[in-house]
Amino acid sequence: MMNPILLAAIPIISYFFLLLARMKVIPQNAVLLPSPPRLPIIGNLHQLGSILHRSLYKLSKQHGPLMLLHLGTVRTLVVSCPKIAEEVIRNNDLVFATRPKSKVMGALSYNKNDIAFAQYGESWRQMKKLAKTHLLSSQRVKSMSSDRAEEVSLLLEKVADAASRGNGVICLTEILNSYVTNVITRAVLGSWVTKEKKKLLSKLSHESSALFYEVFFEDFFPNLNWLDVLRGSDRKLKNYMKNWDALFEEIIKNHGRESKEVNGKNNTYFIGTLLELQNDSSLGFFLTNDHIRGLTLDMIIAGIDTTFATLDWCMTELVRNPEVMKKVKDELRKVAHGEDMIIEELLGQLSYLKVFIKEVIRLHPSSPLLLPRESLEECQIQGYNIPKQTRLVINAWAFGRDKSYWEAPEQFKPERFFDSNVDYKGKDFYFIPFGVGRRICPGMDFSMVVIEIALANLLHCFDWSLPRGITVEDMDMIECGGVISSRKQKLELVPIASKVN
Structure with a gap:
């Protein structure tokens, strides 16, 4: 399938050729980097498929693990090898600490006032420190365990209720999405959020992933920003942000309804903490409404889609993999000691469950391409001179399939993590589903x-079992196109209540 960027570009190719003489010449030292052949003006845009991490992986097999692409006027380095990623982060993490300017990231960051999308600087450092200290510390995550327990109980009730109807087949994908939305919105906004608002927040979260694939000519051809207005892309983004603005007005209005103490439980949620910090003179900087909007948006859109996927x-x-499921269930049975539910205090004893999850995110990282970075100054990678304002894309999905680091990487084997200290917290460069370096995700523990x-x-x-007549071979394992790599086919299963021994 041809990339939508190319399809949108075809009608104005003739106009592009008129601009050819005016284009900046790419420095010769950048051209020396391995790079696929490119077309005039649009460069390598036509070689990007609908599932970007797969098309970049395929190109890297032909042109090497460090590859230069020309996306319109944008120089983009693609790293598909852990060894090179380690060199970049160890030697040039600060050089590549910023985000490139783009229409979507500028809007979602509320004018560079968030963590995920904002450019590097003092404001970004303050916001990340605030999030790690006041919102996502291990103590804060633990303090919300009772809220999660309630949401898990509701999840189990919803599964049982859905299974009691019709032929017992449920759409687990939709139920899981609802569970994650409920947990995230409750932690961030409090319990006042209505069912309708949760649906809207889930919808906005999913749309944000698609927005990153929206064609904005300004990002690739700055002189053609008027085409974004003509094609309606500008209006689409503005309408999307208007929905967030309206929600934030209601969120702040409803915050007064959430008391700090309800039935003896701490009910200070993220939004409440942020609003209280606005009046904290010891914070060291003034927390503006845009800071609060940017951080809140981060927590919701980065939390819902990645966790659900x-x-x-x-x-x-x-x-x-039924044999894997049996091992997980056997472990749970031993740890539960006949109790109806597993509580969070027991999670530390579930060693097989933990290695199973590691294996899942090795093969299916929810963010297969880490959010792009951009060089703040000229630097060197693998002996090549990399000019200032070169974008960097790290293909974490490719790392999980590197035979130099993983035996039989296409096979699903949780046992590979037994007797291994390999973790996803950024020290092992061949396993970085949550990112690495200064830009690592601060919400991984949550x-x-x-x-x-x-x-x-x-x-x-x-x-759990598949519906009658459906086999494992019928399951399509292809991902959706987008920044978040969720499975394209919805998961339908048949749940039967287990007998607790």
Whole structure:
């Protein structure tokens, strides 16, 4: 399938050729980097498929693990090898600490006031420190365990209710998406959020992933920004952000309804903490409304889609690998000691469940291409001179398939992590599903406990099978196109309540 960027460009190719003489000449030292042959003006845009991490992986097999692409006027380095990624981060993490300017990231960052999309600088450092200290510390994550327990109970009820209807087949994908949305919105916004608002937040989260694939000519051809207005792309992005603005107005209005103490439980949610910090003179900087909007948006769109995608892949791989499912269930049975539910205090004893999840995110990282970076100054990588303002894309999906680091990488084998210290927290460059260096995701601990507690209870309370007439071979394992790599085919399964011994 041809990339939509190329399809949109074809009608104005003739106009591009008129600009050819005015284009900047790419420095000769950049041209020396391995690079696929390119077309005038559009460069390598025509070689990008609908599933970007796969098309870049295919190109890297032909042109090498360090590859230069020309995307319009944008120089883009693609790293598909852990060894090169390690060199980049160890030697040039600060050089590549910023994000490139783009229409979408500029809007989602609320004018560079968030963590995920904002460019590097003092404001970004302050925001990341605030998030790690006040929102996502291990103590803060642990303090919300009772909220997660309630949401897991509701998840189990929803599964049982859906299974009691019709032929017992449920769409687990939709139920998992609802569970993750409920957990994230409750942690970030509080319990006032209505069912309708949760659906809207889930919709906006999914749309943000698609927005990254929206064609904005300004990002590739700055002189053609008027085409974004003509084609309606500008209007689409503005309407998307208007929905967020309206939501934030309601969020701040409703914050007063959330008391800090309800039935003896701490109910200070992320938004409440941020609003209180606005009046904290010891913070060291003034927290503006745009800072709060940017951080809140980060927590929601980065939290919902990535966590949901991983949960969905986990249940998919369990059904495809019944022997693995049996091992997980056997472990749960031993740890539960006859109790109806698994509580978070027991998660540390579930060693096989943890290596199983590691194997899932090795093969199916929810963000297969880490968000792009951009060089703040000229640097060297592998002996090549890399000019200032060169974009960097790291293909974490490719790292999980590198035979130099993984034996039989295409096989699903959780046992590969037994007796291994390999972890996803950024020290092992061949396993970086949450990113690496200064731009590593600060919410990984929060996300993992949401995944672990849901999986533990879904497997402890139910036996799972495919619907009658459906086999493992019928399951399509291809991903959706987008920044978040969720499975394209919805997961339908038959749950049967387990007998707790």
